[in-house]
Amino acid sequence: MKVAVVGAGVSGAIVAQLLSKAGFAVEVYDLAKQYSKPCGEVTPISTLKVLRTHRIEEPQILNKISSFVLYDMNGATIARAAFSDPIWVSIDKSEWVNGLREGLELRVHGVHPKKLASSYDLIIDARGPYAMPGTPVVVWRAYSRTRGDIDPDTAVMFINGGRSIGLVWAFPHGDEINVGGGFVGVSNPKDIATKVLRKHLNVHGGFRDSRFSIVNIAPRIRPRKGNILSVGEAGGYVLSLGGEGIRPAVLTAIAASHLLGGADKSVDWAMQVLEDVRREVVAHNTLIRVSRSMPQPMLARAMSSLSTHMLKKWLGGNVRGYVDVARFIYSGLRGVVARRLSFG
Numbered sequence: 001m002k003v004a005v006v007g008a009g010v011s012g013a014i015v016a017q018l019l020s021k022a023g024f025a026v027e028v029y030d031l032a033k034q035y036s037k038p039c040g041e042v043t044p045i046s047t048l049k050v051l052r053t054h055r056i057e058e059p060q061i062l063n064k065i066s067s068f069v070l071y072d073m074n075g076a077t078i079a080r081a082a083f084s085d086p087i088w089v090s091i092d093k094s095e096w097v098n099g100l101r102e103g104l105e106l107r108v109h110g111v112h113p114k115k116l117a118s119s120y121d122l123i124i125d126a127r128g129p130y131a132m133p134g135t136p137v138v139v140w141r142a143y144s145r146t147r148g149d150i151d152p153d154t155a156v157m158f159i160n161g162g163r164s165i166g167l168v169w170a171f172p173h174g175d176e177i178n179v180g181g182g183f184v185g186v187s188n189p190k191d192i193a194t195k196v197l198r199k200h201l202n203v204h205g206g207f208r209d210s211r212f213s214i215v216n217i218a219p220r221i222r223p224r225k226g227n228i229l230s231v232g233e234a235g236g237y238v239l240s241l242g243g244e245g246i247r248p249a250v251l252t253a254i255a256a257s258h259l260l261g262g263a264d265k266s267v268d269w270a271m272q273v274l275e276d277v278r279r280e281v282v283a284h285n286t287l288i289r290v291s292r293s294m295p296q297p298m299l300a301r302a303m304s305s306l307s308t309h310m311l312k313k314w315l316g317g318n319v320r321g322y323v324d325v326a327r328f329i330y331s332g333l334r335g336v337v338a339r340r341l342s343f344g
């Protein structure tokens with residue numbers, strides 16, 4: 001079977017590697033020889049386990065993150081959580097993806113999957129966010145040598161609620177920090193993010209590799225059209241609350257290659273993985289809709305009332321399906337209602 005993979009980011013590089021190993025004739029297209037998409041570069045620690053299980057090269061771990069601080073945009077604390085074991089790792093994503101690309105025959109030019117439909121038996125669309133329907137959010141990212149007031153095991157996020165929901169982040173990244181931010185409907189989030197970072201974390205410029213990209217929130221999952229199969233963000237697999245996309249890209253890429261070349265057992269496994277990621281995407285889409293309907297103070301109160309268990313579920317990538325959505329909302333709104341009653 002002749003396969004084309006369009007896009008050699010996280011999902012495309014993995015799927016191309018696995019299908020090549022399984023004996024498919026794979027041709028890979030990407031806009032650029034080197035992968036360098038800006039990213040917050042944090043992922044739940046479970047991503048590493050999945051990669052290890054499937055013998056896929058793991059990224060180098062720069063930091064293990066076990067503490068989280070959430071602020072509102074004025075610097076007031078919404079929640080703090082410290083766990084005994086790491087929940088996230090920070091990685092050098094570009095170095096990792098470029099490593100995954102090694103050994104692949106890369107054709108360096110952009111192409112639309114539809115244009116290849118008659119030349120290949122199967123096309124994998126792995127073009128990332130630009131290929132996907134949803135609400136695109138412009139996101140800024142840079143590295144800063146000024147560490148500010150951030151511990152190497154702590155992730156900091158400033159949450160903005162309401163219609164222009166979004167966040168500013170500061171994540172440890174080796175000797176530096178990875179900073180950025182994005183908000184629905186804001187075309188230049190850098191101005192807002194740098195102000196917040198300066199005022200509340202003491203991060204005063206010194207930025208390098210300052211760049212913009214997009215992430216889609218409220219994506220529509222679109223796994224297949226004709227002989228085009230979509231994985232990663234191109235298939236709508238990205239999580240709206242925070243824009244987590246590395247783990248869904250890894251999971252859907254592995255699942256797709258198992259569906260194509262796997263034995264019965266791995267096909268069942270792959271179907272279950274795709275269903276789990278779909279339920280996660282749906283849960284996040286619902287929660288982002290609910291969050292956008294809340295004014296900022298109400299969202300901050302709801303988030304500050306989340307139980308540690310629910311926070312860990314969210315940060316660890318385990319909010320799935322409508323039962324979890326209900327639990328999440330219940331956990332958050334309990335505090336809002338209690339506060340209303342106590343003032344009543």
Ligand SMILES: Cc1cc2nc3c(=O)[nH]c(=O)nc-3n(C[C@H](O)[C@H](O)[C@H](O)COP(=O)(O)OP(=O)(O)OC[C@H]3O[C@@H](n4cnc5c(N)ncnc54)[C@H](O)[C@@H]3O)c2cc1C
Binds near residue numbers: 006213215233249
């Ligand atoms: C600023 C920012 C911060 C983020 N932070 C995080 C984070 O901390 N943690 C997390 O989990 N997720 C984060 N995300 C999301 C995450 O980066 C993506 O969801 C993830 O990279 C998706 O992987 P992918 O394989 O679907 O696509 P990508 O990794 O985006 O790869 C797509 C590839 O397709 C190529 N391509 C595009 N169009 C074409 C074309 N026409 N022809 C050929 N090639 C093409 C691109 O060059 C690229 O190499 C962030 C996103 C942004 C924008």
